[in-house]
Amino acid sequence: MPTKEVIVLQDLLGTNKKIAAEIRAELEKRGILAVNLMSSPGAGKTTLLEQIAVRLKTEAAMAVIEGDIETERDAERIRAKGVPAWQITTGGACHLEAKMIGRILPAVDPGLDFLFIENVGNLVCPASYELGEHLRCVLLSTPEGDDKPKKYPKAFTTSDVLVLTKADLLPYLPFDIDKVVREALDLNPKLRVFVTSAVTGQGLDELIAFLRHSLEELRHRHA
Amino acid sequence: MHELSIVAGLFETLLEQARAHNAREVTSVRLKVGLLSGIVPELLVSAFDMYKKGTIAENAALDVETVPLGVRCRTCGAESRKEDFILACPACASADLEIVQGTEIFLERIELEIDELAVF
Secondary structure, X not given: OOEEEEEEEEEOOHHHHHHHHHHHHHHHHXXXXXXXXXXXXXXOHHHHHHHHHHHHOOOOOEEEEEEEOOOOHHHHHHHOXXXXXXXXEOOOOOOOOHHHHHHHHHHOOOOOOEEEEEOOOOOOHHXXXXXXXXXXXXXXXXXXXXXXXXXXXXXXXXXXEEEEEOHHHHHHOOOOHHHHHXXXXXXXXXXXXXXXXXXXXXXXXXXXXXXHHHHHHHHHHOO | OOHHHHHHHHHHHHHHHHHHOOEEEEXXXXXXXXXXXXXXXXXXXXXXXXXXXXXXXXXXXXXXEEEOEEEEEOOOOOEEEEOOOOOOOOOOOXXXXXXXXXXXXXXXXXXXXXXXXHOO
């Protein structure tokens, strides 16, 4: 039986990248900055979004897309802050993909300033999938330990922002914050680092100022 | 782990290719997987072997080549190959790097058995 070799040269993540690029372009046209939040479960992604919602409430319009394996719990928490939220339940999948965001996009208010996408809690797989975001933000909470950047390098090398959360627990934990920042910057010298606490409010105003600055830059670039 | 969803996408492509070439069977599949792709080659092979049962690629062998990280420095212009994930230029330590290879998951080539009746 004849055998034939076929050179295919196809990027297996190409479809996701293409959809992500379309989403990014559409959001830019509307002047919306999209932020993809990634971390392990329990690092405080939803809590950070609640805190941002409280602080932005009167000054900027935000919405949130929540990714979880199951339940509407996170979307309900965000809605309780008066912020529109859509829940994607992946039913077991360990990450969000661009096509899932694309399905929600038509429902997103074109007058928004910020669209936050909270990825499925997982420090590994979400790093491989672009969702059409302008900023990739990785969270690391102090109880998780200060050894994580080098153990999970992809999440840190592909991010723009590192938010260290639960800084109020630092007095009780053997967490070397200088080591974490140094190792994260070794991996990715362009990373912007914010040390935050949802309990004391530490670092949140600085983070929000950076988000606002990024939004202005985006609108300036696409004016 | 999302190797299975990568493999599901791969099988869509394999079916398309097999159809386009009137193939009876896919006998060999070669992928290139970047060091920074987030994919573990061993798990990809396990997922492939699990998925292929009862498909046109049931007897196919999957061959995975790992591609190192390649960067181009926007400051000094040096091109370097990296075995680690530290995104600083080995020549000038600049952080302004463009990743030119190592993030891809590429289907490079496949081997097909063609139905003789379909070949003229």
